[in-house]
Amino acid sequence: MNRPIAYDITRLTTRVWNRTPNGIDRVDLTFARHFLGSQGAGQSGMLYLRALGMRLLTQAGAMEVIEGIGAHLGESDDADRDFAYQRIKSWLREGPELSARAPHRIVSARKRFVGGMAGWIARHGLPLGRSPSKALPEGAIYFNISQYPLAIGGALDFLLKRRDIKPVFFIHDLLPLEAPEYFRPAEYARHQRRIAAVARFGAAAIVSTNIVKNSLRERLAQLGNRTMPIYAAAPPVAPIFTKHESHDDELADHKYFLMCGTLEPRKNHLMILNVWRELVSRYGAAAPKLILVGARGWENENIIDLLERCRPLRGHVLEVAGLTTPAFKRLLKGARALLMPSFAEGYGLPIVEALAVGAPVIASDIPVFREIAGDRSHRLNPIDGEGWLRAIASAANGEALGVSGGSNQPRSSPEAYFRGIEDFLHTI
Secondary structure (H helix, E strand, C coil): CCCCEEEECHHHHHHHHCCCCCHHHHHHHHHHHHHHHCCCCCCEEEEEECCCEEEEEEHHHHHHHHHHHHHHCCCCCCHHHCHHHHHHHHHHHCCHHHHHHCCCEEECCCCCHHHHHHHHHHHHCCCCCCCHHHHCCCCCEEEECCCCCCCCCCCCHHHHHCCCCEEEEECCCCHHHHCHHHCCCCHHHHHHHHHHHHHHHCCEEEECCHHHHHHHHHHHHHCCCCCCCEEECCCCCCHHHCCCCCCCHHHCCCCEEEEECCECHHHCHHHHHHHHHHHHHHHHHHCCEEEEECCECCCCHHHHHHHHHCHHHCCCEEEEECCCHHHHHHHHHHCCCEEECCCCCCCCHHHHHHHHHCCCEEEECCHHHHHHHHHHCEEECCCCHHHHHHHHHHHHCCCCCCCCCCCCCCCCCHHHHHHHHHHHHCCC
16 A cells, blocks of 8 residues: 555564464564565554654664564474474373373473664664654555554654644454453553544554454444544454365374463463363363463462462373464364363454464354354353363264354454455544
8 A cells, every 4th residue: 555654563562471472463464464564665563662652663674573573482483493392292292191290381482582672773773863753755554453552641642743644543342341350450451542532643553354354333422533444354263264284194183172361360361260160070091181381460360370280180181381383283273172262252262363374263152252252163162161162072972062153253364354454543
């Protein structure tokens, strides 16, 4: 597209402290690469520094940060060289007695991009003198995909000086407002500030589902903004998930399930772990294994207690943080099913990734999952522990899962998705 884009990479720079990318990280990286990496001249990056406010980066400087973060998160690593992946395969090969004595948690280290910051500064210079209110070209779009730093007072004040700039925000969900019991207490007020900033500054918004679109429209109306254009479309999965690749033969004979997500109450790990304790009680050594992929989050003391102190789960449940994307894809492809028992979600990227590689999905019967997966998933009430146990036991034995009715949200290629985004941007 011809319109200049100023893409906010503030949140991406903070990912250098994380081992495992979450859904927002993946979407943010995909957007950043598209709008900063393939759109030619005229694009730039934005970085919020508390001491200096919002500053402008060159396109080359922003892309170096983006690719450094992508490498840090292991997007392009070789799965066969992934230490965590090899440890997981060893754990799967072992019987429950041996694996019970092995570590129940694998945390893979990362080569942090922060180590290269000195060289980055030497090549691109500190962004001390480039204020976006003065340097951005006429009619530019300020693009923020991550919802950060919308909650910080004054972060977007440069927009007050440049009414010609069109701010566009990607809102992933409104869950801290709709289900605050699943979040840290301060998150409710923080998300209120985010949505208020969108209502005040935004020229348009992008969301991933119609569920979020309707919720956002209602919230914006409450804040006096009833006319903001909102574009809803399902983001494409990363190209690696649609690339053909044969199964890892070493995984073929192992009965295991995958659950992907931050360890927090909303993801419903507690129910799944109690289901697994019952599976071990009923089937003993023949019970399937469970791999939990994700970082530890908040309000999860009961989950951690089960993982660290429940003897029946030792040897059957493994917690993994820092798995590379290629290794995650291989595990997903070989799993008996991906489990997504969430109480609430804004989207559900692991489901879309699982469907892309042909893995079965057992998911909560919640509106957003009905929209994104439709009749391609087996859905259950998130509090139906016995129903989840039966479905998991059936899938472990190779039985075909029944599917629930519903229509799939149309899937599109990355090219088609971004054509739609760019056409939308031309309308604002």
